Amino acid sequence: MKKFPVIEIFGPTVQGEGMVIGQKTMFVRTAGCDYSCSWCDSAFTWDGSAKEDINMMTAEEIFSQLKETGGSRFSHVTISGGNPALLKDLHQLIDILHENGIKTALETQGSKWQDWFLQIDELTISPKPPSSLMKTDFSILSDIVEKLQTNERDFSLKVVIFNDEDLAYAKDVHTRYPDVPFYLQTGNDSLTETDDEKLLGRLVDQYENLIDKVMESSELNDVRVLPQLHTYVWGNKKGV
Amino acid sequence: MKKFPVIEIFGPTVQGEGMVIGQKTMFVRTAGCDYSCSWCDSAFTWDGSAKEDINMMTAEEIFSQLKETGGSRFSHVTISGGNPALLKDLHQLIDILHENGIKTALETQGSKWQDWFLQIDELTISPKPPSSLMKTDFSILSDIVEKLQTNERDFSLKVVIFNDEDLAYAKDVHTRYPDVPFYLQTGNDSLTETDDEKLLGRLVDQYENLIDKVMESSELNDVRVLPQLHTYVWGNKKGV
Ligand code: SF4
Numbered sequence: 001m002k003k004f005p006v007i008e009i010f011g012p013t014v015q016g017e018g019m020v021i022g023q024k025t026m027f028v029r030t031a032g033c034d035y036s037c038s039w040c041d042s043a044f045t046w047d048g049s050a051k052e053d054i055n056m057m058t059a060e061e062i063f064s065q066l067k068e069t070g071g072s073r074f075s076h077v078t079i080s081g082g083n084p085a086l087l088k089d090l091h092q093l094i095d096i097l098h099e100n101g102i103k104t105a106l107e108t109q110g111s112k113w114q115d116w117f118l119q120i121d122e123l124t125i126s127p128k129p130p131s132s133l134m135k136t137d138f139s140i141l142s143d144i145v146e147k148l149q150t151n152e153r154d155f156s157l158k159v160v161i162f163n164d165e166d167l168a169y170a171k172d173v174h175t176r177y178p179d180v181p182f183y184l185q186t187g188n189d190s191l192t193e194t195d196d197e198k199l200l201g202r203l204v205d206q207y208e209n210l211i212d213k214v215m216e217s218s219e220l221n222d223v224r225v226l227p228q229l230h231t232y233v234w235g236n237k238k239g240v
Numbered sequence: 241m242k243k244f245p246v247i248e249i250f251g252p253t254v255q256g257e258g259m260v261i262g263q264k265t266m267f268v269r270t271a272g273c274d275y276s277c278s279w280c281d282s283a284f285t286w287d288g289s290a291k292e293d294i295n296m297m298t299a300e301e302i303f304s305q306l307k308e309t310g311g312s313r314f315s316h317v318t319i320s321g322g323n324p325a326l327l328k329d330l331h332q333l334i335d336i337l338h339e340n341g342i343k344t345a346l347e348t349q350g351s352k353w354q355d356w357f358l359q360i361d362e363l364t365i366s367p368k369p370p371s372s373l374m375k376t377d378f379s380i381l382s383d384i385v386e387k388l389q390t391n392e393r394d395f396s397l398k399v400v401i402f403n404d405e406d407l408a409y410a411k412d413v414h415t416r417y418p419d420v421p422f423y424l425q426t427g428n429d430s431l432t433e434t435d436d437e438k439l440l441g442r443l444v445d446q447y448e449n450l451i452d453k454v455m456e457s458s459e460l461n462d463v464r465v466l467p468q469l470h471t472y473v474w475g476n477k478k479g480v
């Protein structure tokens with residue numbers, strides 16, 4: 001069996017973002033990313049700073065660890081990264097989870113297709129806006145969207161917004177794929193803030209600003225606007 | 241054409257709760273309720289205190305008012321109350337909205353069936369827990385759930401939680417209808433708090449407490465736990 005680079009397994013907790021916001025879930029975080037977003041909140045998964053935390057694990061070992069940590073208190077697993085779409089054989093894990101009656105959600109930036117995308121119950125494609133300093137390859141993204149639509153999968157697009165350029169990018173993405181459920185999310189530019197109360201006030205202000213801008217626009221109508229809810233509850237803490 | 245008692249029309253804003261949380265939407269709030277929940281946050285719709293704000297409007301008049309208020313900045317309308325399920329002919333409004341390419345969401349406590357439930361794009365059934373001092377008629381609720389399931393509608397159950405008795409009630413509801421997407425929501429017992437910062441701290445604490453309890457339970461696995469997001473942004477203000 002194939003081994004996967006796993007950097008964290010934790011939960012159950014709630015999903016704080018996107019199409020499954022609020023869902024009770026376990027998290028499996030894989031290491032490695034083909035991007036290096038300027039504001040990445042999971043840079044430890046790819047920048048070498050948590051190298052010693054990476055465990056090479058088979059799908060069965062991951063499932064054992066999930067059961068050990070979550071007991072009988074979960075039926076949903078979220079696979080995140082880094083970019084888990086770098087892992088060609090991840091269907092091995094998805095298969096084990098499904099065989100055990102567990103639903104799976106996954107987030108990736110849409111830079112790479114994997115056939116096992118079609119097995120994910122709730123798939124979030126999160127292309128990165130200009131502030132990330134990354135470039136979207138729209139031919140790859142369009143190919144991914146088309147495959148998922150053809151197969152009638154439950155998926156969504158999510159764009160994180162830090163500034164007006166990002167918002168223009170979000171409008172472009174929503175205009176290209178108008179039928180795909182579309183989420184706008186506030187970015188967190190206070191990743192080092194340890195005063196939770198200060199952070200909360202700032203995050204709520206940013207959310208209100210984003211709401212105001214989306215409400216004014218007639219290009220962004222059938223959309224959802226959400227914060228990162230976990231940062232409201234746990235601030236910048238990891239692994240909760 | 242039938243006239244409906246309308247107490248507020250506003251938006252676009254974001255839906256703060258439940259299965260469509262974050263959705264950009266207009267709100268139409270109808271007057272009248274067959275319940276009188278102890279902690280109702282919309283008591284003005286039925287307790288007579290806003291009697292002079294009730295307008296008797298036809299579906300066409302409601303749609304005109306929506307367009308006047310929202311311009312071209314919306315494609316989604318949420319009908320709330322009170323209990324809009326008291327209005328037998330509400331399909332007249334739903335039809336006009338659908339003819340104009342507008343999606344509809346609606347929330348009701350599940351005390352009464354209407355055939356037009358089958359036309360609602362996103363229907364939330366929110367039975368009231370013991371702290372409300374209301375009694376759920378489970379034969380009516382089961383009938384509603386069955387009809388919606390038979391017709392493969394997109395709907396969810398949502399229970400607001402104020403205390404441990406409410407949580408036990410939520411487990412009972414989820415156990416009765418395990419296949420229906422299930423939402424737990426924190427209650428707001430600070431309806432008169434005008435200090436938004438204080439309120440925000442309290443609401444986030446309550447959300448964290450509810451999360452902790454749900455995470456501990458193995459009877460509440462495939463569920464979502466959410467706050468009332470609008471109270472984080474706008475406090476106890478109405479009509480935003
Ligand atoms: S794609 Fe995601 S994990 Fe990769 S660098 Fe960007 S934000 Fe970080």
Ligand code: SF4
Pocket residue numbers: 273274275276277279280281282283285321322323349368
């Ligand atoms: S059912 Fe809803 S509107 Fe009616 S009293 Fe209860 S909370 Fe208020």
